[in-house]
Each structure stands twice: as C-alpha cells, then as structure tokens.
Amino acid sequence: MTQAEGKGESVAAVENRDGAGEFLLVCEHASNRFPAAFGALGLSAAERRAHIAWDPGALGLARGLARRLDACLVHATVSRLIYDLNRPPHAPGATPAKSEIYDIPGNANLGEDERLRRVTAVYLPFHDRLHAEIARRLALGRPPVLVTIHSFTPVYFGKPRAVEFGIIHDADPALALNVLDEARAGTGLRSELNQPYSAADSVTHTLRLHATPYGLDNVMLEVRNDLIAHPQAEEEMAHRLAPVLRSALSELQRGRHRGRQD
C-alpha cells in the first residue's frame, strides 16, 4: 500500500502508532533517500545531502518530540526532490526543476507520465497512510492534533536568516498563536509567526488536506537547521519544544472549556 513503485520500498513510515498522546506528528521532508526506481536525478552526493533534498534534523527532532509527547509519527522515506509531499500534484514545486540555487536535472522538462508515476508511487501512498492514521483516531473518539515538523536553511539565496523558530498556520491560527506565545515566553528562541514561509507560499498543503476537513487543531513548525545539526542538538531542541506544544494545547483546551462555561 505504501510501496515505491515496483521496488517493495515503503514511502511512509509510522512510528509509535499506538501512542496515547493527542499529537500526531508528520515529517514530510524527513528523508534524503533516492530509491533506485527513481535514481539520483542527476545530483551529486553532496547535493543529495544538502537542504534541497530534505529537511536536515527534522526527523531527529520529530522523533524526540514523539517520545516526549507519546505521539504517533508519520514520516517520509524518500527525498522531497522525487516528490515534495507538502505540495499538491499540480504544483510545479512538487517535482521542482530548480531548488534555491541548485538545478535538478532529473526534474527538468518532466513529462506527464513521469509526474503521474511519482504521484501514484509517492504522493498518494504517503497521504493515504496518513489519512488512515487520522481516520483511525477519529473512529476511536481521539481526534488528533496535527503538527508538521520542518527545518529550514540558515542561508537562503546568500542571505542569512535571523528567525530560529517559525510557526506557520493555515485557515485556523489558534494553535499556532499559542505556540508562538509559549515559545517566546519559554524558549529564548527567536520565534516568528509565518516565517520564513507562510500559507501564501503554498507550504501548508498537508494541513489543508488532513486537518482542515476534519476541524483538527493544527500547526506547522519550522526550525533553523543549524540548531538541530547533530543528534544531541535534535534531542535538546525536542526537550525545549515538547513543553511548548503541551502548554499551547492545554491553553487552547482551557480557553474552549471557559468558552463553554460563559
């Protein structure tokens, strides 16, 4: 069901599926793996390790959060350059021919057949798998809180980025606003709303596809990747951000409880 075409390789991995926590974590850009069915897209080994191929540190951070929050984690196991799971099938950015300053030869002049092959082999099985986990929790009376975990490069088109922790929302900003408050109050991280990207940059596809239709609380998190550049740093960041998520959600739920009592 979640197999890359003809290779028996899964494109989605689910960890801590039966976690009792309310959060469901998603890491669409967890991996810089290029399965043989798709090849290396003409990229060098160094390019395949660069931020264009994946979100370095995001999976380690997501795993650290999943452990602390007893959360289920759904993450990709193929590079975003084969198919960017946070983009819809008609978006040029789903299979980008250029990413920041890098050309992606294997994505240049992509034909419809190859685009459709990647949608069928990567996009659909990943999102079907995530959908199944969400539907399962809904059926069991435990609507999840959807949090997508990303990292961004400290230098983009040659310009340094000052923001350290970006909190991005789509249609429903409630959880994002609480995360921002908690992050500013408790972490010392330079935290900004809708930075370095926002929904206007089409980066909230996963939230739109999975959270909004079910009215699930949701937020997208972006951590600057130099702050999670090795396993110990990932763990330390998870240690800082887990209480932020916990408090932000509690505050949201308390607010609703008060709202019902008014």
Add this chain to the structure above:
Amino acid sequence: MTQAEGKGESVAAVENRDGAGEFLLVCEHASNRFPAAFGALGLSAAERRAHIAWDPGALGLARGLARRLDACLVHATVSRLIYDLNRPPHAPGATPAKSEIYDIPGNANLGEDERLRRVTAVYLPFHDRLHAEIARRLALGRPPVLVTIHSFTPVYFGKPRAVEFGIIHDADPALALNVLDEARAGTGLRSELNQPYSAADSVTHTLRLHATPYGLDNVMLEVRNDLIAHPQAEEEMAHRLAPVLRSALSELQRGRHRGRQD
C-alpha cells in the same frame, strides 16, 4: 485496494475513467447493497429498499449526466447505513442507529472495533480511490470540477417537501450560485440554494475532503427522488440538468476570464 473486508468486493466503482469532460461526478449513496461481511443490520427487505439505505435514482441520474458530460463517475457499491461516505469517522451519522423514523438495529450501540472496521473497509478505500482520480487529473493538468449527486425523500418525518432541486455549497459558493441561476432560468424545477440540507447539517464532507484542499470548483446536488423514480425519469432529469451544469461552469470560467482582463 477498494475491497470490502475479506470479501473481495469493491466498495467504489469508477466509470468512464478516461472521460474528457471537466466534471468529476461522485455518488456516495448510489447503492443499497449490504455485503455479507456486514449483514443486513437487522433490516427488512422493504427497509433496505427505502431512502434510508441509499439515494434512490441518484446513480441513474449520475450515469445519465456522466454520459452527456463525458465525465468520470465514482460511486459507492455499499449502503450508506453500513457507512455513510459523506460523513467523517467521528460523526454519529456515519453509522446511524436511527435514520428518520427507522431504527437500524445493526448500528445500535456500535463498539469502537466495529466502527473502526467499517472505516477501514468502506470509508478509507472509497475516499482513497476518489483521491487517486482527483490527483491523477491534477497531475495531468486537468483539475476536475467536483459534483456530488444525491436524492432526497419527498416526505420527511411526515412532512412533504416542496423543493425539487437543491443546490448545496460549502466554503466556495461560486459554482452553486451559477447552477441555481441556470436551473431557475432553464428547467422549471423548483430550485433552492442549501435546501433541503446545507453545510450546517454536515452534508458536505466529500466536498471538504476533496475539493477545498485543491481549490477545485464544486457543488452538491440534491434531486427529489419522486422525480427520478424510474430509468426513463432519471434519463429525462439528466437531460435537463446536463446543460445546467455546462452553462454554470462556462459562466464561471467566462467570469474569471473577464476578471483577468480587467
């Protein structure tokens, strides 16, 4: 992939998959079939033929429209009482214990395991199948226009309903408003917006799940079932409504074209 649990029976059927038309028609309540894996839910044969089990006439109407519009049609092949595909997994109405004046014994005090079984065997494979057809068209540069086709009973809780043709929208009313105008101008049907149901009654789940995340034009249609009570009537209704859909979409596209020129 679209098999009812352990039975090798499909829960979704796709007709005219390669149709060249822009419309993608969906009929979630097309069938009053009760596969052996789920049984008859304690209902008599007459109850299983009643409007609570399906939308009588909707499939015939949808097929007539699909033929005239060269549209792909995705329809259910199991009764809505086993799982109502137009409801999310946490909605009590997904597996209703009572529908209008009828008790559904097989849905009374449904345990979590049985609810989850139906979500896994019916809800997920149907919507995954529909998602695949939408994603395929998006990848091919042909974003579909999503139209869900329903019928409603002329007498509900003992009260007759005057409306003949209901046009229901969710977040984006653009296509629905055009369909309303065209229906009133051209069909003689008593046509009403958001009647006999509206999004506030939670009847727009399919639109929310599949059209809104991709920004697809969409509308839900409800035809009073006494007007499509036999094959010839279904054909005649399709003959009346196909030009309504065609004109409503053309008008929408002309409006956008004018908008771009301003």
